[in-house]
Amino acid sequence: MPGAVPDPDRTRVGEVVGSSRSILGAAKELARRSRRLSWLAWGFLYAAYGGLFVVSVLTVYFAIQITTTVPGGATSTTSVPPLWAFPLAFAPALALLVWAVHELFAGRAATVAALRGTPRPDTLAFVASNDVPGWTQQVVEAQKLLTTAKLETDWTFLPLGLGLLGAVVNSVLALGTISGDGTLYLLVAVAVGFGLGATALYLLYRVAREWIGGFQERLDRQVREVSALEAEFLWRFAGSPA
């Protein structure tokens, strides 16, 4: 019965072609993730500064009065926000930051998986349709998506940086509330906060570069190799290189 026993020599070109189609699918996925990352980063920025606003509002309604006595015997009273106001106000920002970082790492992992050569279900449906764009057209589209995603991801670090600045300000305020006094501690907190924030940003930027750069590199390599294969095929079977 034909087809009952699979021919082990039959390499499934159709499915290999399907996997090549996944380049455009993977580029679209990368662009989607990059867009989502951008939204999350801007959301984080607004949430971080919105958190500062919330802290201010909570200070008005739930202020803790701290009375200090200066050496001369005079007393001064200051209002500080309650300690619980900080985690409450900054929980959304923290959640968005964690989500954005997760998205970045998930994007990198998904890109590697998508380009490994296994056709994905949506890719197979794509191959079966009558309207399959040619390889060159797909590569051009993928390149465009990559350029946009690269730019978008670069700009993502602006809100992330500004948001982290807000987080540092928040930490300083929280520390000031805990310690009650101590300018030196606050200065150290600011320095450490900026240092940690800058390092975290740099590491995240490296991941983003690796994510998009890695995809770009693989795409370029595949384009070169397909081009070489095409030339060799035409030379061997059509008698001319083009």
Added chain:
Amino acid sequence: MIGRPDLFVIGRLLEAMSSAPGPVRRTPLQQRAGLNYTVFLRYLDYLVRLGLVAATPESDDLFALTPKGVEAYRFLADGLTRIFGPVDGGPAPRSAARP
């Protein structure tokens, strides 16, 4: 007339013929390859001119791979697998496929 032929379209046509149990008519072949009919006809004509595909003596509407076509199919399959990697669940070595 084809300017620069798309290797993937050629691959799909050769694959469609290779996986068929015997010679195939135009319409089923087009459906197997999943190509637009106009594009399909253009590529079929191209493959016939290259001698990779030929109509059978029985009918002008029945097409099969020639030995050169089989060679071209293997060449493309190997090349694309080399570039894009093996397909999960794809062809296994002969000893593993036939216990």
